[in-house]
Amino acid sequence: MQLSADVLAQFNHLERSGALETLDDLRKENRSLERIITDATLLVSYTDVEAMLGFIISQLLDYFIPRFLVFVIQPPRGKHIRQFCYRNLKKADDTLDEAYYEILRTHFKTNPASISLADLQKALPPDTLGADFLQFEPEIIFPMFGIGGMYGTVILGSKIVDQKYTEQERKYVDRMIRFLSVSMQNGLHYESSITDPKTGLYTHDYYMHRLEEALAHNRRHGTRSGILMLDVDHFKRFNDTWGHVTGDEVLLALSRVLVKTVRTEDCVARFGGEEFSILVTECTPEKLMQVAERIRTAIESLRIPCGDHQLSVTVSIGARMVDGLPGISPMILIGDADKALYRSKGSGRNRSTLYVQGLLERAFILRNSR
Numbered sequence: 001m002q003l004s005a006d007v008l009a010q011f012n013h014l015e016r017s018g019a020l021e022t023l024d025d026l027r028k029e030n031r032s033l034e035r036i037i038t039d040a041t042l043l044v045s046y047t048d049v050e051a052m053l054g055f056i057i058s059q060l061l062d063y064f065i066p067r068f069l070v071f072v073i074q075p076p077r078g079k080h081i082r083q084f085c086y087r088n089l090k091k092a093d094d095t096l097d098e099a100y101y102e103i104l105r106t107h108f109k110t111n112p113a114s115i116s117l118a119d120l121q122k123a124l125p126p127d128t129l130g131a132d133f134l135q136f137e138p139e140i141i142f143p144m145f146g147i148g149g150m151y152g153t154v155i156l157g158s159k160i161v162d163q164k165y166t167e168q169e170r171k172y173v174d175r176m177i178r179f180l181s182v183s184m185q186n187g188l189h190y191e192s193s194i195t196d197p198k199t200g201l202y203t204h205d206y207y208m209h210r211l212e213e214a215l216a217h218n219r220r221h222g223t224r225s226g227i228l229m230l231d232v233d234h235f236k237r238f239n240d241t242w243g244h245v246t247g248d249e250v251l252l253a254l255s256r257v258l259v260k261t262v263r264t265e266d267c268v269a270r271f272g273g274e275e276f277s278i279l280v281t282e283c284t285p286e287k288l289m290q291v292a293e294r295i296r297t298a299i300e301s302l303r304i305p306c307g308d309h310q311l312s313v314t315v316s317i318g319a320r321m322v323d324g325l326p327g328i329s330p331m332i333l334i335g336d337a338d339k340a341l342y343r344s345k346g347s348g349r350n351r352s353t354l355y356v357q358g359l360l361e362r363a364f365i366l367r368n369s370r
Helices: 002-017 017-043 049-060 099-110 117-123 168-192 205-222 235-242 244-261 285-300 330-346 359-368
Strands: 067-071 081-086 088-091 138-146 150-158 225-232 267-272 275-280 303-307 308-309 316-323 352-353
Touching: 017 049, 017 081, 017 168, 049 067, 049 081, 049 168, 067 138, 099 138, 099 150, 138 168, 150 168, 205 225, 205 267, 205 275, 205 316, 205 330, 225 235, 225 244, 225 285, 225 330, 225 359, 235 244, 244 267, 244 275, 244 303, 244 308, 275 285, 285 316, 316 330, 330 352
Parallel strands: 316 352
Antiparallel strands: 067 081, 067 150, 081 088, 138 150, 225 275, 225 316, 267 275, 303 308
């Protein structure tokens, strides 16, 4: 009995002193650190920026749902800032005025720690943050630092449920963004190594790697893919007339059309100059030609402003199916698609042609594959 009374007395003493509450807090902190380590290990395994953000979103769902969330990223190459906005953790079309990124960047250069909106407003001159910024109901702003300094920021809006972020939630987000900053910078550098600096499309080397993979996949599974070779009609004449700067704007506008017209799983590459190629996965000849015509007509309707003029271009397209036949190599496929491309040009340009393999050619390839 005396032992039980002593234990109870010690327990009450610990409770009154706050030691039990402290111990409980430490247990929670340990669980949080274990979760951070697990999440960080998974996060650093991603090389794709979109996949990284998707993972972050999935983890936040276990804690809370913010009304608004935006990742503003300054890539290592190029002037265009990239934004990934979410409403209630679902992808949204909102955009933040890039002027605010410069304001935040200037602040974080001398104050490299996350900050609440209230504290940020105190640190900045009055009315620096306008209504177009405050409409997103930002609550906490986090900087993203890499080896070369700050290259992005994360703006976290208020929670759907009307309450403040707990210290534990804020710590979790702060730590995850530190890991995300390192992983994303690595991902951005990898991305820049496989993309063309002028258009943002994939490089020739990366495209050929993807084509090799598609060819091997088709052989294993009996599926079919397709490739398209595109060339801008009379582009030299266009450059001579309107200048190379305008020509570059045309290539950039055309690149955007290509990316917008095909699926995310397809691969769009710049082969050099005004020549482009697209790998269309899992398709039939009919589907491949539908994609070709959709691209051709979209580019034909494209208008590029130049002073008082609205300029336009057309493209010629050559298509080639990619199957699992023995003896077929990526170079053969590209060569055949080029032949179809030149047939389009020879037939008047601004058209699409599907390469059809002749019987003699098919027999030659089969014989050489033995």
